[in-house]
Amino acid sequence: MxxxxxxxxxxxxxxxxxxxxxxHDVTLWSYTQEESDVLAAQRENPLLKGVPLPQELKLTAALDCVKGCGAVVLATPSFAVRSTARAVAPLLEPDTVLISVSKGIEKDTSLTLTEAIAQEVGNRFPIVALSGPSHAEEVGRHVPTVVVSASKDRSAAELVQDLFMNERFRVYASDDVVGVELGAALKNVIALCAGISDGMGFGDNTKAALMTRGLTEIARLGVALGGRQETFAGLSGVGDLIVTCTSMHSRNRRCGILIGKGTPTEQAVKEIGAVVEGYYAAATARALAQKAGVEMPITEAAYQVLYNGKDPRKVIVDLMTRKRRHELEDSWV
Known part of the structure; x- marks a missing residue:
């Protein structure tokens, strides 16, 4: 294809x-001609050092590359997904499958990225979210990776399985688009918190607590917004949370480490040199939680550190001394 x-x-x-x-016949589009020229000259992406770009991979900065395509993958940063979808909509062939692989929640609207895409292209094209525990650096080196393809359109989700699956890249299908996208976006907030914990010199106990209770509040919000509980125990939930909270490939974790060591938030975000999705997701998740009436104490704590400059050590004390609770919220009822 x-x-x-x-x-x-x-x-x-x-x-x-x-x-x-x-x-497949694949074209890789860059936002600027300069970026595309660098890839063409070096036949390597500076973000994937040591991974050669074969001559068969076409490179361009012209959006009309989508003409005649059976599928289009939207892999821009989350803030550019809507504008990119708007730009390509008039150029797409009928029934082109749109595959969203970015992770985040749209800042101004609090929509998931497939919802933002749908607003721009209408109901003329099937839309699929592809997500899961998947560092680009490892996929580029052919490290075995497993992800999930989610769509309301079963045939589109299964088509994406067929397009991507091979002996090193396995894809499961799901119809829970809301759950898959929210798990992918919200885990970045917890990864920032895990990094802050690491930066402050805390240990495995603290990180395990943040990940476990973080997953609980992600699922709580996800279910309130229409996702299914079991999705958050899957690849785009706990799977993505594990890989993002524990790896130095994770920009969110690295940014958190800097903050935990005392670097001001804005400086830490700038030092990472690429988009730190968890920084933006913290504000959006907080707004969604308040609107849905869902309690998310770790996300609230992250927001206070990232946006109000609260001391992370004070935040940890606040979290540890909250009113006692049952772990299973419906126990002894």
Whole structure:
């Protein structure tokens, strides 16, 4: 199939290589001609060092590359997903499958990214979210990886399985788009918290607590917004949470480490040199939780540190001394 991947960051490039390995006709689009020229000259993405870009991979900065494509992968940062979808909508062939692989919640609308895409392209095209525990650096090196393809359109979700699956990249299908996207976006907030904990010199006990209770509040909000509980125990929930909270590939964790060591938030975000999705997701998740009437103490604590400059050590004390609770919220009822 002819496929265009929009966004030549590490993740878009890694997925383009998976598709190329599977025999598809793949074009990788860059936002600027300069970026595309660097890839063409070096035949390597600076974000995926040591991973060669085969000559068969087409490179361009022209959005008309989507013409004639059976599938288009949107791999831009979350803040650019809507504008990119709007720009390509008039160029798409009927029934082109749109595959959203970015992770985040739209800042101004609190919509998931597939919802933002749908607002721009209407109901003319099937939309699929592809997510799960997947560092671009490892996918580019052919490390075995398993993700989930979610869509309200079963045939579209299964088509994405067929497009991407091989002996090193396995894809499960799901119809819980809300759960998959929220798990993917909200885990970035917890990863920032895990990094802050690491930066302050806390240990495995603290990180395990943050991850476990963080997953609880992610699922609590996700279910309130229409997701299914079991999705958060799957690849895009606990799976993505584990990989993002424990790896130095994670920009969110690295940013958190800097903050935990005393670097001001804005400086830490800048030092990472790429989008730190958890920083933006903390504000959006907090707004969603308040609107839905859902308690998210770790997310609230993250917001206070990131946006109000609260001392992380004071925040930890506040979390540890909250009113006692039952772990299972409906126990002894």
């Amino acid at each position: 002819r496929i265009s991947v929009l966004g030549s960051g590490g993740w878009g490039t890694a997925l383009a290589l998976v598709l190329l390995d599977n025999g």
